[in-house]
Amino acid sequence: MRGGMSKAVAVLGAAGLLAVSACGNSGGDSGDSASKDVTVFTWWADGGEKAGLDGLVSVFNTKCKDYKFDNAAVAGGAGANAKQVLANDLASGNPPSTFQAHAGAELKDYINNGQVEDVSQLYKDFGLDAAFPKSLLDNLTVEGKIYSIPANVHRANVVWANPAVLKKANIDATKAPASVDAWIADLDKLKAAGVKAPLATSKGFAQEMVLEVVLLAELGPDKFTGLWNGSTDFNGADVTAALQKYAKLLTYTNTDREAVDWPDALGYVNKGQAAYTVMGDWVAAQQLSEGVAESAYTYWPAPGTAGNFQYLADSFTLPVNAKTPDGAKCWLDVVGSADGQKAFNTKKGSIPARSDAVATDYPKYQQAAMADWKKDKIVPSCAHGAACTLGQNDSILSAIGQFSGKPDVPTLQKALAAAAKTS
């Protein structure tokens, strides 16, 4: 009896181990039945972003009838959660058919990891090299190859202002201060008029965006772009001067900046507690959903950056060893097409990357942005991955957080210079 017992235990134990090893294998293979599913990985799970994605899906459903859309969106944290999930899926060799990524340098991580395919050929197949502006294509090209297809374009260097607050200090709300210095003078006037923290900002990337518009205004577009690719010296005296102005600007901001998010900062402007906030043009969609009247706020390019369009773009990739690559290519075709970009961008509040879009299809803010997109100089944004890799951004955000607690320009400059050199 006892012998029988231990045999039974042995069999059970072996069976248990087999079950464990079986589990390890089952994730890798995908049945033939699923081969028509196109898994699309995004962080667009609600609001205007979800509506935009739905717009793309409806075009996909008519154009790519052979395939089925499979939504793999991960919500929350402006993509922070999604990027973690994606990193896991890619590392375990189980990529989605296509995934969302910021166009530009942020893709370098995936390129270095050997996780995304070169899609230059698709640009030729779909006629995209003619449809997108050349300056955008140059920004997207890495060593002669392009790895993603942009779905939209956002502008980062925008200041959103409350005209009623500006009136308190007799400041003309219709036009931007000509330079950062003129802006600081206006901020002084506002403080004198009783506005305690005239410039609203929030944690992390919002402060990074303020830093970027100051650098862009002070250095000009070419030297600014050079900061991120190494052709401009981050230790230069002109950078020091710009950082000192950034330090000055921070003194006009709300003391709870580390504890709030960009919609809160925008709320301070809307409520009249603050006069300005620097934020990308997704603010237009936010104001619409919050029911803020168009007359209650105004916007212009950040002081000293007029004529520059600091862009960021959401784009889609073709992962290495993806499931259903033909379906994924069909999705990419939809993303780059005129119909797809219209369906997506009218809902998401961004502008199409294509230059042949019809302006009258879009709301007021977007019409203005589209006009600028055509005539302005295109400059990449670091905070949103067009100019910086994930690694650079991580180091820069850390340096900015340190600076917000203990403003010390030499420390910041040293940390930024080191961050620009990392990969």
Added chain:
Amino acid sequence: MHGRIRTWGPGALVLLPTVLLLGYFVYGLIGWSVNTSLTGRHTARRGPAEYVGFDNYVNLFGEDRFLNSLKNLGVLTVVFILGTLVFGLIWALLLEKGVTGEGIFRSVFLFPMAISMIASGVVWGWLLNPSQGDEARGLNRLFGIANLDFLQNAWWTGGSRWTTMASIALPAIWQLSGYIMALFLAGFRGIPGELREAARVDGASEFKLYRHVLFPQLSPIALSALIILGHMSLKLFDLIYAITGPNQFRTEVPSVYMWNTLLRSDMAKAAAISIVLLVVVAILVVPYVAYTVKQESEE
């Protein structure tokens, strides 16, 4: 021979799956992490990576950001352990005296432990709002209402390391003091009544009774509490992440830094940070385990 197998065979068989699983998933993966930390694998790319020796560790200890995170961790651990022990002991003393409704108080003090750190972190993030004066919110607003304006402060967004990390320790102290109270209370209850009576008969004052009779009996419990709190503090991640967000220099500790590093696919550096953390925890835990094993074998 056959008889011998009969005595130890079944036991070994029952233990085998655990030993294999632990061996692979715990010790095997620790070994794998150590191995990764000695390579130059700074991307998620697969394939062989060259060995660089202790370069990753040398770089880490030459880095302001990592040293900052270690210092933050040190301050956090000291404040957290002291705060929790003090509050836990005070509550245990009060309850030990036999108050009416002891059960209710015990539950009230213990309840915070039932909340997950990520949830309490979100709420404490709101409570620790740094706005002061007219715009004050959270705890600062409470202080304002109670005319205790001098207590208002910037919490974790302040400048000094001690105030920032003490603010982070505050929610953790709130959560775990009840647990320490329960440990001490059980300790007090485990002391035989005769000891107290004997001390009183010999004329010991109440203070002397605690100082010379009761507290010495609690020292093994205090040691366990110290170890439990210590290793919890070293591994603290979710609370900090929920209160301050992922990338906050002022409150970054090695566990959060490791997460940030992993997110940028720097495998070797992330592994090195995790091994440093493991060593620090081991310094705390291994002597304790050795001590306990020695005690048990002596008994």
